[in-house]
Each structure stands twice: as C-alpha cells, then as structure tokens.
Amino acid sequence: MINKTEQLENVKKEITFESEGFYPGLADEENKTVLINLFNNIIDEFISGVENNFNDKDYVNLISKNVIRFDTYNLDTEDREYICSSFEKIMDAVDLGSSDGILNKWMYGFDIS
Template sequence: MKTPENANEKFAEFIAKKKFVEENFYPGIADEKMRPIFTEKINEIATDFKTVAKSEKPTDKKYQEKIGIGLSRFAKIYLELDTEDRERVCTYIEELMDIVELESSNGQLNKFMYGFDPNELIKEK
C-alpha cells in the first residue's frame, strides 16, 4: 500500500477542522460538553493513521488495527453517543480512510454503528 503524497497535509487539515458541528444532515453534537472529548478521540485516530502512513510499510491491516483501537476509545462513553453522533464518528473515520485510500474498515464501522456487521449476515446465508 502506498501513502498518497499529500496525506500529511490532509491529516493536518483534518485535525485542525472543528468537529461535531452542524453540517449537511448532521445536527451537531447532542451534548455540547462532550464535543472536546469526542474531538480528541477522533484526532487520536488521525494521529494513529499519520503514524502508519509515515511507517516503512503501511498496510490495510495496520490501518484497520488503528480503527479498532480508535473505536475502542469510545467504549466508556458509547452510551453518550446518540445515533447521529455515532454516524458522525464513522464518517470522520471514512474521511481518514479516504486520505490513505483504505477501502475497508473490515466491518468495524458497522459493528460500532449497529452492534454487528450486516455483511456477516449475508455470508451466513
């Protein structure tokens, strides 16, 4: 896997932007006092991705591991996240995936969002 040349710049832009604000169909964070906590957790995932991108041999698996670690950071506050906030977390991670051209979270975003991976149900049939 090759890291795009402008990835560092895009990570910096991503980390700098204000998160969990009203945009498109997202109404903004449900509980305003949680914004800095959620933002910090998302930015940690971006920093983890940046570390993988700078490494000798970035791989899909390494990025997917960082997604898993990042999502696990939300475990203690998972109940603070309403549906829209969980969707927003997933959207931010998808933005990071786009920066490094990672095509799959390996079902992790679905598990985070819905508690299971719908693709697993398809495989069972």
C-alpha cells in the first residue's frame, strides 16, 4: 500500500496547470512555473507534517497559511478552482476530510460550514 508521503509526491506530478477536463489551463502562462513551484513547496510542508505526525488541525492550519499565497497572482475563476482541487488532492493524500471551510471561503468569499 502506498504511504502518505508517496501519495503527496504523486500529487506533485499531477499539478501542472495544463489543460485537462473542463480546466482550460493557466490563463497567465508566465506564472505557470512559479505556481507549480509554490505548490511543490506547499506539498513539501505537508510531507514534513506527515513525518512529524500532524493532526487534522495542523493540516488545516497549513491550508489556511498557504492558500492565501495564491492571492498575489492574477487568477481567474478556473485557476482558483484548479487550486482548490489541487488542495483537495493533498487533503486526500493525508486523509484530511475537510478544510473547515477555508477553501470555500478563499474561492467564494464566504464560509458555508
């Protein structure tokens, strides 16, 4: 069975900001490498969390701290949805069932929880 660290490493490979499904790809191509590197660094923080036996609250704090790092980029709705979906893949890898409304609030500006 694949462990959490391996799952997170696999998520790194999946985050490309390339066109897939309904996602048209990153609107601002110039930011692609920067955003991929940002996600790789975030995933590294989650890997460190796995190694340090983080609990759900610790992982939620990591999401809260990191999702706002994307606010400095000119992202359209599809890009923001892609970012939320990528965080959900990270959450799945560490068995985190909820971001406690953080992703929803970042995406839509309000909390539905």
